């Protein structure tokens with residue numbers, strides 16, 4: 095059995111809840127990065143499912159430790175992935191989020207991008223929109239957006255892995271070079287119920303400490319982000335709905351003070 099130790103602290107978990115991503119720069123060995131050179135584009139079940147990939151990437155202590163912190167013990171390890179390889183210059187993709195990503199508060203899936211080679215701004219880097227991971231969107235509605243205030247081009251050194259909250263808005267940026275640009279994508283999933291068992295200094299669960307709002311979010315959207323972050327934090331810490339209410343200091347008064355209708359007697 096692989097013994098994976100968590101690596102994230104309360105603070106790092108709170109950061110991830112707000113931003114929706116963690117970058118781990120240059121963690122995979124150069125020897126393994128070089129082995130990715132001839133991987134064909136498209137579905138990469140065989141390569142990602144191989145014992146080498148498992149040992150060198152999926153269960154790398156830094157990668158798996160961050161996954162363990164966010165998805166709990168005995169998380170589900172990917173057995174397949176997809177190789178996003180672009181060789182020729184290319185206009186780039188439209189903004190999108192993957193699959194049936196939605197607006198849930200829970201963290202049940204981490205979608206990861208592994209870059210075996212360096213990616214510069216001319217090479218068509220993946221561009222993400224930090225903080226966009228909890229917005230339920232119509233894919234067609236965001237496709238026409240151009241540059242967005244706060245977007246982040248993932249310029250990376252070889253062997254970097256970026257963990258994202260499934261649902262984050264992303265796209266492959268425009269590519270001006272003919273150097274191959276490789277990104278291997280795979281997802282880990284949660285199996286166990288949430289529990290605050292990452293690196294903690296005290297058993298007392300701290301309240302979520304807010305992170306700054308994003309420049310692209312108006313006042314009301316920033317407020318919604320804050321409420322979503324609090325709910326995600328409370329859920330990750332394994333709090334019940336009732337316990338969570340106590341911790342959600344921004345809850346408006348009209349959302350508090352509920353009582354089951356069957357307990358009510360009318361005099």
Ligand SMILES: O=C(O)CCC(=O)C(=O)O
Nearest residue numbers: 178219220265266267277
């Ligand atoms: O290749 C990239 O940088 C992003 C591609 C991607 O994630 C996608 O097509 O869903």
